Amino acid sequence: MSAYRIGRVLLVLVLALSGCAVRWETPRDPGPAPRGSGGDVATPALRDVERFWSAAYPGLSGGQPFAPVSGGYHPYTRRDLPPPCGDERPAYQPNAFYCPAGDFIAWDAETLVPQLEEGFGPLLVGVVMAHEYGHAVQSRLKLTEQPTVVLEQQADCFAGAWTADVLAGRSTAFTGVTPAQLDNTVAGLLLLRDEPGTSARNPQAHGNAFDRIRALQDGVEKGAGLCAGYRAGNVPVTEVPFSTAEEAATGGDLPYAEAIDALSRDAQAYWGRAYPRLTGQPWQPLRIEPFRAGSPPECPAPDASAGGSAFYCPGADFIAFDTARLAPALYGRIGDNAVGMLLGDLFARAAQARRGAGTQDRKGQLAVDCLAGSWTSDLLTREAGTGIRLSPGDLDEAVAALLAFGRAGEGSGTSAFDRIGAYRDGVLQGLDGCMG
Numbered sequence: 001m002s003a004y005r006i007g008r009v010l011l012v013l014v015l016a017l018s019g020c021a022v023r024w025e026t027p028r029d030p031g032p033a034p035r036g037s038g039g040d041v042a043t044p045a046l047r048d049v050e051r052f053w054s055a056a057y058p059g060l061s062g063g064q065p066f067a068p069v070s071g072g073y074h075p076y077t078r079r080d081l082p083p084p085c086g087d088e089r090p091a092y093q094p095n096a097f098y099c100p101a102g103d104f105i106a107w108d109a110e111t112l113v114p115q116l117e118e119g120f121g122p123l124l125v126g127v128v129m130a131h132e133y134g135h136a137v138q139s140r141l142k143l144t145e146q147p148t149v150v151l152e153q154q155a156d157c158f159a160g161a162w163t164a165d166v167l168a169g170r171s172t173a174f175t176g177v178t179p180a181q182l183d184n185t186v187a188g189l190l191l192l193r194d195e196p197g198t199s200a201r202n203p204q205a206h207g208n209a210f211d212r213i214r215a216l217q218d219g220v221e222k223g224a225g226l227c228a229g230y231r232a233g234n235v236p237v238t239e240v241p242f243s244t245a246e247e248a249a250t251g252g253d254l255p256y257a258e259a260i261d262a263l264s265r266d267a268q269a270y271w272g273r274a275y276p277r278l279t280g281q282p283w284q285p286l287r288i289e290p291f292r293a294g295s296p297p298e299c300p301a302p303d304a305s306a307g308g309s310a311f312y313c314p315g316a317d318f319i320a321f322d323t324a325r326l327a328p329a330l331y332g333r334i335g336d337n338a339v340g341m342l343l344g345d346l347f348a349r350a351a352q353a354r355r356g357a358g359t360q361d362r363k364g365q366l367a368v369d370c371l372a373g374s375w376t377s378d379l380l381t382r383e384a385g386t387g388i389r390l391s392p393g394d395l396d397e398a399v400a401a402l403l404a405f406g407r408a409g410e411g412s413g414t415s416a417f418d419r420i421g422a423y424r425d426g427v428l429q430g431l432d433g434c435m436g
Contacts, residue, residue: 040075040109041113041117041122041125041126042073042075042096042107042109042113042125042129043073043075044173045122045125045126045129045130045173045174046073046105046129046133047172047173048126048162048166048171048172048173048174049126049129049130049133049162050066050068050133051171051172052130052161052162052165052170052171053066053068053133053137054066056161056165056224057137057140059224059225060141060224060225060228061140061141066140067140069098069103069104069105069133069136070103070104071083071099071102071103071104072104073104073105073106074104074105074106074107075106075107075108075109075113076090076092076106076107076108076109076110077092077108077109077110078092078110082106083099083102083104083106084102085097085099085101085102086099086100086101086102092108093108094108094110094111094112094115095107095108095112096108096112096113096128096129096131096132097132098132098133098135098136098139100135100139100144103136103139105129105132105133105136107128107129107132113125113128116128116188116191119188119191120184120185120187120188120191121181121184121185121188122174123163123166123174123177123181123182123184123185124184124185124188124189126162126163126166126173126174127159127162127163127185127188127189127216128159128192130158130159130162130163131155131156131158131159132155133158133162134154134155134156134157134158134159134227135151135155137158138151138154138155141228143228146230146231146232147232149211149237150230150231150232150235150237152212153211153212153214153215153230153235153237154215154227154228154230154235156212156215156216156219157215157216157218157219157224157226157227157230158219158224158227159216159219160215160216160217160218160219160220160221160227161219161220161223161224161227162219163182163185163216163219163220164219164220164221164223167182167220179415179417180415182415182417183403183415183416183417186213186216186403186416186417186420187403187416189209189212189213189216190209190396190399190400190403192209192212208238208392208393208395208396209395209396209399209400210238210395210396210398210399210424210427211236211237211238213399213420213424214236214424214428215227215230215235217417217420217421217424221421236428238380238395238427251335251391251393252335252336252391252392252393252394253331253335253336253391254336254388256327256328256331256336256339259331259336259339259340260323260327260339262388263336263339263340263343263388264288264343266379266387266388267343267344267347267375268285268286268347269387270347270375270378271283271286271347271351271375272285274351274374274375274378274431275351275354277431278351278355278431278434278435279354279355281355284317284354286317286318286319286347286350287317287318287319288318288319288320289318289319289320290320290321290322290323290327291320291321291322291323292322292323292324293322293324293325293326296311296320296322297313297318297320299311299313299315299316299320300315301313301314301315302320303349303353303359303360305342305345305346305349305405306321306326306342306345306404306405307405309321309322309325309326310322310326310342310345310346311346312346312349312350312353312359314353317350317354319343319346319347319349319350321342321343321346326342327339327342330342330401330404334397334400334401334404335393335394335397336394336397337390337393337394337395337397337398337401338397338398338400338401338404340376340379340394340397340398341372341397341398341401341402341405342401342405344371344372344373344375344376344398345368345369345372345405347371347372347375348367348368348369348371348372348375349368351371352364352367352368352371361413362413362414362418365406365413365414365419366414366418366419366422367422367434369402369419369420369422369423369426370422370423370425370426370433370434371426371431371434372423372426373422373423373424373425373426373427373428373433373434374426374427374430374431374433374434375426376390376395376398376423376426376427377426377427377428377429377430377431378430379394380395380427381430395427398423399420399423402416402419402420402423403416403420405419406419
């Protein structure tokens with residue numbers, strides 16, 4: 001039985017940046033509930049998912065029509081438990097799941113769904129339901145003989161295909177979905193990830209946030225046909241266990257001062273190798289100017305990031321960031337690779353400017369994110385003993401930082417959903433993925 005499992009913290013609030021202050025807050029603009037839901041978001045969402053599969057399924061099944069789940073929908077609470085699933089006795093858990101034995105979908109209507117809707121908006125509830133229906137589709141297409149982590153990401157991909165249908169305006173339940181609401185949904189997937197250090201071989205593994213968001217974006221961008229082709233040999237799984245007891249004890253995080261120093265030196269060395277490939281020109285060392293809150297170094301036209309608390313200065317060719325509030329808050333609330341994402345963004349802005357390319361419009365911002373991802377790719381794939389490397393959870397920390405740096409509706413014109421996609425291209429394809 002596949003289930004959405006919710007962690008020890010039921011509601012993770014999204015990091016947002018405003019000026020040079022860092023605060024935790026519930027996402028704005030959750031959007032309206034599905035029409036006619038009467039407070040029940042899940043049921044109309046499931047009906048809409050069935051509408052989608054009625055049209056899409058024959059294209060995957062050789063023309064066979066889609067058969068909706070025969071066992072129905074089952075919201076449950078502590079007092080009103082879900083039906084038994086095969087030999088498994090009913091029990092209350094804050095989950096949503098598809099039961100193959102009974103061909104039904106059940107969900108916790110007391111805790112899970114209300115918390116997800118309140119914290120991240122109804123579209124996330126729809127995505128969760130579309131994921132569970134994806135398992136029913138797998139069963140019908142006989143796609144179930146794959147490792148659990150592949151099946152879970154395939155269901156995420158199927159949920160993305162439904163999401164694309166919603167964004168195209170064909171949904172009967174969700175209308176007028178905004179980029180901000182889509183970003184809220186992506187933020188919610190951080191809550192539904194595996195704990196850092198989970199092995200992809202774990203029979204209960206669902207995937208880290210980086211992989212799950214990648215799978216959702218695959219469905220949104222490329223459709224259900226791509227999702228149906230997911231197999232163990234072609235799905236890029238980045239989830240790995242901790243390699244040592246010490247790494248597990250620290251969560252893979254370097255001490256703050258060591259992280260700043262090591263990441264700064266590594267980014268400098270990476271661009272010394274990468275910039276000649278990108279431009280044919282040598283890389284000149286980039287000056288770094290940390291500053292205290294409210295006292296940034298003078299720069300007439302800063303190329304700002306992170307709400308203005310960090311920037312590249314084109315005129316004087318240096319990068320600067322707030323070491324009193326911004327960097328410590330990123331480190332303390334997300335982890336060391338949130339600081340790495342900040343440095344990656346700033347170095348990428350410098351690389352773009354030095355080669356005469358923009359960073360302010362949509363194309364330029366996505367290029368910055370891809371170039372930042374190319375450094376992450378280098379950290380991810382290098383041999384042991386050749387410098388710092390990524391630890392389990394670091395890719396999720398980068399995703400969380402991107403959500404903090406660039407949410408839709410904050411004036412950038414580029415959503416976090418799009419920025420994460422560009423970053424993913426750099427991570428999975430390296431510098432070559434950013435040179436097209």
